[in-house]
Amino acid sequence: DAKTTQPPSMDCAEGRAANLPCNHSTISGNEYVYWYRQIHSQGPQYIIHGLKNNETNEMASLIITEDRKSSTLILPHATLRDTAVYYCIVRASSGSARQLTFGSGTQLTVLP
Amino acid sequence: EAGVVQSPRYKIIEKKQPVAFWCNPISGHNTLYWYRQNLGQGPELLIRYENEEAVDDSQLPKDRFSAERLKGVDSTLKIQPAELGDSAVYLCASSLTGTVARTEAFFGQGTRLTVV
Numbered sequence: 001d002a003k004t005t006q007p008p009s010m011d012c013a014e015g016r017a018a019n020l021p022c023n024h025s026t027i028s029g030n031e032y033v034y035w036y037r038q039i040h041s042q043g044p045q046y047i048i049h050g051l052k053n054n055e056t057n058e059m060a061s062l063i064i065t066e067d068r069k070s071s072t073l074i075l076p077h078a079t080l081r082d083t084a085v086y087y088c089i090v091r092a093s094s095g096s097a098r099q100l101t102f103g104s105g106t107q108l109t110v111l112p
Numbered sequence: 113e114a115g116v117v118q119s120p121r122y123k124i125i126e127k128k129q130p131v132a133f134w135c136n137p138i139s140g141h142n143t144l145y146w147y148r149q150n151l152g153q154g155p156e157l158l159i160r161y162e163n164e165e166a167v168d169d170s171q172l173p174k175d176r177f178s179a180e181r182l183k184g185v186d187s188t189l190k191i192q193p194a195e196l197g198d199s200a201v202y203l204c205a206s207s208l209t210g211t212v213a214r215t216e217a218f219f220g221q222g223t224r225l226t227v228v
Contacts, residue, residue, distance in 0.1 A: 034216070043116070043203050043219030044155065087154060099145070099168060100205075100217055102154030 003027065004088045009107040012082075018075040020106050022088030025069045030093045033064060034100065035073045037084040037108075044087065044102075047073065078110045114138070116220035118204050124226045130192035133223045137185065137206030144181060145217060146189050147203040155203055161187065162209060194227045201225070 005023040012018040024033065034049040048055055048062045050071075055062045061074040075082055087105040117136040125131050137144050142163050147155035158177065160168040163184035172179065176195070181187040191198055201224050205217040 041221075043205070043222050044217075046216040046218065049216065085154075099157050099160055100155075101157070102147075104154055 003031075003090045003101070004103050006086075006088050006103065006106045008104065009109070011109050011111055012075075012078045014080060014110050014112050015077055018078040018082065018108060018110070020073040020075075020086050020088075020108065021070065022072070023070045024088070024090050027068050027090050028092075031090045032093060033062065033068075033071050034089040034091050035060070035062065036087045036089065036100075036102075037082075038087070038105070039081075039084040047086075049091075078108075080110050080112060082108065083110045084108060116204055116206050116218055118202075118220035118223055120223055121221060122224050122226075124228060125194055127196055127227050128193040130190065131194050131225060132191075133189045133202050133204075133225075135187045135189070135204030135220060137187070137204070138218055141206035141208055141218075142184060143207045143209045143215070143217075144187050145203075145205040145207075146179060146187070147205065147219075149201045149203060149222070151200075158189070191225075194225075196227050199225055199227045 032049050032051050035047040036044040038044045047059050050062045064071045085105040085107050087102050089100050119134050144161040146158040149155040159172045159179050161181045164181050179189045201222040203222045205219040207215045207217040
């Protein structure tokens, strides 16, 4: 069973920020929040991950609420190439639960 | 540095025939995963290797699917015999083993299997 809930689809105007929400209300203390995306006909691509602090890299920012029950992936200036399915995943830090369990994700469409 | 390499990219076979997929992980990555992705769905884990040991194969249909990872590097996934419902994209991924900070998985392009 997927441990995350995401909207099935979202649109965003090119050049605007894309904010993708994710609910993970049953997350436990040793589980990280990971984000991957999958562009059509390609394998999933790692974007970012975090535990409880907000994180930023060259691709995106990850905002995690203080209670860790939800998070938001922010693409600051979306481009047409950001059109993809975005997956939010919770993953344990160690042990047999370290596998990635994908849900259905959010189809983000960036509109010109 | 080369990423995860999979071959073939596409395969069309008749039902009841055997098929094999090959994966070469990123150099130095000792964790290897095989996923299956049906149309419109997220990838589902089939098997995970730590070096040459299969540590999680609970989702692998063992009556027709088999996998091996000789010498802890390359891996093959085999289906024998294939069924119509096996049509999917088969993805291979690899990662380092260690602290979470360095264990993000890198995926190959996948093999699209069509069983007719």
